[in-house]
Amino acid sequence: MRGMKETAISEPADLAPPPAPGAEQYRALDFANTALALPGGQFLDLLGSPEAAARWLAERELAPPDVELYEVCVARLRALRDQLRALLASRTDALPAPDEALRAVNDALTRAPAAALLRWDPAQGLHRVQAHPTDRIVDHALAVLAADAADLLTGPDAERLAACDSPPCRRYLLRTHARRHWCSVRCGDRARAARAYARRTRRPTDRPTG
Known part of the structure; x- marks a missing residue:
């Protein structure tokens, strides 16, 4: 984060906050929020390893439960x-x-292949094959997420997009009403506590006059 060294966390499941408002409607919003900044300079990446990325894709029905990803595929997602x-x-x-x-x-x-390609070899002759299975899964996931992002950014819900207003959080959300700028109860409580602390510690000379 700004001016602060981040510490990566290796076990995301325990510390991940609940989905931000709008993430259940738009998987692309949930996808964008897989990079999390936490208090204390900690950083949580829900796509931080092939295993974590495979779990994230499977939970959102973007990959089969038994999919195995390579780091190069996860790098494309990130x-x-x-x-x-x-x-x-x-x-x-x-x-x-x-x-x-x-x-x-x-x-x-435009990444996801529309059809199996035509191939030839001495053993099978002419036949059709898909790309490498893992590549095909990742291409499909990328295409679905990109299409979802395009729909969000060009549709009526784009007007409700906001960034969480509770540092150091950097998640995005869809506002449920005009004043909602927090992605979770946790962030809202932290923001209110920060404001209360600032009021308590404000020096008399800092108070507005007149």
Whole structure:
């Protein structure tokens, strides 16, 4: 985080907060929130290992339960996540969408193979095969997530997008009402506690006059 060294956590299941508002409706929003910043300079990556990424995909019906991923496949997932977060940030900050992020999402949209390819070898002759099974699964997951992100960013719910307003959290959410800027009860409690502490410790000279 800003000005703070982050410590990666290896066991995400125990510390992961509940899904942010909107994450159950948009898997792309849930995907963007797999990079978590926690109090105390800790960082939690729900895609931090092939096993964790496979579990995340399977739980969201983007991969079979017994899928085995390679690190190179997980790196592709994390790369798209970073670009998606850049698009969400530009949308919530009312800034132009980054070209690199647009290219990454558009590339993912067209990644999934539409059909098995035609191959020939002496043993089988002409036959049709899919790409490497793991590649095909990841390509499909990337395409689904990219399409979901495109729907979110261009649909009516884009107006409800917001970043959690409780540092150091950096999750995104869909506001349930105009004032909702916290992604979880945990973040809301932390923000209220921080404000209460600031009021208690404010020096007399800091108080507004008049």
